[in-house]
Amino acid sequence: MLVPIRWLKDFVDVPNDINELSKRLTMSGSNVEGIEHYGKEISNVVIGLITKVEKHPNADKLLVVQVNVGTEELQVVTGATNIKEGDKVPVALHGATIAGGKKIKKSKLRQVESAGMLCSAEELGFDDHGLPKEVQEGIFILPENAPVGADIKEYLNLEDTVIDFEITPNRSDCLSITGMAREVAATFKLDFNVPAICLKEESEKTAQDVAKIYIEAEDLCHRYVARIVEDVVIKPSPLWMQRRLQTCGVRPINNIVDITNYVMLELGQPLHAFDFDKVEGGTIIVRRGKPPEKLDTLDGVTRDLNENMLVIADINKPLAVAGVMGGANSEITPTTTRILLESANFLGSSIRQTSRQLGLRSESSMRFEKGIDPNLCLKAADRACELIEQLGAGKVLKGYVDVFPRKTSSKVVPFNPERINKVLGTDISADEMVDILNRLEIKVNTTSDGFEAIVPSFRMDITQEADIVEEIARIYGYDRLPITLPEGNVTHGRLNSQQKYLNDIKDLLVHNGYSEIYTYSFVSPKVFDNINAPKESDLRQVITLLNPLGEDHSIMRTTLIPNMLDVVSFNLSHKAHDLKLFEVGAVYLPKKLPLEELPYENKRISIGLCGDTIDFYDLKQIIETIFNKLQIRDYKFIQSRHFAFHTGRCACIEIDGQEIGYAGEVHPDVLENYEISKKTYLAELNLDTILSKASRKIVFKPLPKFPASDRDLAIVVKERILADDIISTIKEIGGELLEKVELFDVYQGSQIAKGYKSMAFSLIFRAEDRTLTDKEVNDIIEKIQTGLYEKFDATLRK
Structure with missing residues (x-):
């Protein structure tokens, strides 16, 4: 501001x-x-009266001007063409400084002496936007009543x-x-004075006779005040008003528009002036938009209106987007002779939503968004009419039309001085507190329990005692509040077990060369098509945002897969290769739509790999490393299908029989949707379940006293049979004496029949109480061979 x-x-x-x-x-x-x-830098510039204008004897495009500056008459050479005898203009005398710090001295132009310079508005730091075109392109022509010889800074309030x-x-x-x-x-502690508004209302007609106001959307419009002005004369506003608007960052337009902006800046209430002759039926209707209605706004853009937007209309057409911008079909023009002055109060959230949908924000909408006192409407309308009368811009009709469906009353907030002092750590007297509040125009009454503050309607932010505490503290002075140390029980902060496990996972991934990423929880509805999610997929049951940043961020995510693929695609497009990424984040799963309660926030971890030398086993290895770090033993990788992954190259992961996620090679169609040119491997795991299964329990065992017996077992099975199923069978038959089994070789080639594969396992046997004999181990190996043959039709490799 x-x-x-x-x-x-x-x-x-x-x-x-x-x-x-x-x-x-x-x-x-x-x-x-x-x-x-x-x-501040402007000096020695005065108001001069042009007494004579002659052509330059040696230059066709220059004029020689005689100008009276009050104390003397000077000769000035100028190239301006918009001046004539009798004009009053700013004159920079010898030694003057104009805007930008430029110095003016006596000089000769084509052998003719010039004692100074006639100044344009720009050379005085005055925005010429509200001035006549000929003045914008030449010397600043001042009003006829400008006092000759007066300092231009004082006259125009330039400083x-x-x-x-x-x-x-x-x-x-x-x-x-x-x-x-x-x-x-x-x-x-100064006096605050607002001059009383005085209206003449010279017209014999009344506003109620010529204008009708109807509020159909009472939930979005709390009050609408209209005043009517006739015999309007559109012209530039006076220089003092233009200057005040300019210093507030507002460009002058014409007297009527400038008055509405002036009152908005002065009182905080936005106003709008309609050309009343363009309001059909003399009727204003405040309603919601009716698609497919359109409106050409004052910025020259055609806007589509919808039922969520508040519209100011007449009986046939929309005239303005309420609280945001007026329409070109009712704007003030040089031919306007009657205006309807609008001073209304609109619901802030509605104006904010409309402004965002249209991509249009104005000084008016910015104020409505934050909330405005509805009791200010009539005062602002009267103040604008007072200025119209003072500037001779029109005749104000008697009375006004005021539709105020829900009148507001002052809030009463009880407070206790002792509690306030306790909160602030001060010893402020009750009388001083009352004085502070009175200076803020908050009246105070005494009650049996303390005091009550009668909060004026313009202070919409004060609703409870804590707000009274803040008002007293800031006016009393935050720098005067005593410095004290905190009191009370101090709790030693520490991480809980789940947070520690999560840190362990992140440290492990980073140690193995993975980079952590962070992505938005808001995604586009298009992501489900991009990852080939079926129409009936539960992932499509999403929470839609009421006020999204845009289409690409309009829903809450239900999976981390699209976010990871976006990051992979972005990095590949920027020449990054051999990517190893992970993200820990929440997905938002609604229990029911539309929402009746908060959704379930499921924490998940997403792991992504992409590169020329990377395969599925790199992904599997890091997942198993995480499980081992967290001492999770009973897990399985089960071949499965998932719409986002390549057919036959996807695994469902289970812990204790509970599904926790998927891992696999991303489907080529999905990669194409994300413009990814390399094979990419991805896993998305339920982190909440993983952390619940984690353990830090350490079991110590004595070193074995007896030696182990090693055996290798190579079998031939059909290629569809999984190694994990064979290992489970071996462990089951091997019993307690089988200490460890590992797959160390898989072979398919010319020495193996088509459709079959050779798998070689290393088996370690050990007994805690004795040394195993060859016969004991061979008997177990024989049982394992028999079991594998019966279950998988497995034969020993010859």
């Missing part, structure tokens, strides 16, 4: 020390982001200091000059 000091002084006697002002206001909660000084305040979202009342003046008055 840009606040010019000159404007602020209309309402409060601002301290002269700007640095002290900024410091104190920052400490009271109005953070100062910057201070800008305007017009000013503007403070840029950072206004927090809860303090919408400070998005105005009067709001900041109130803060200055409260902080420095």
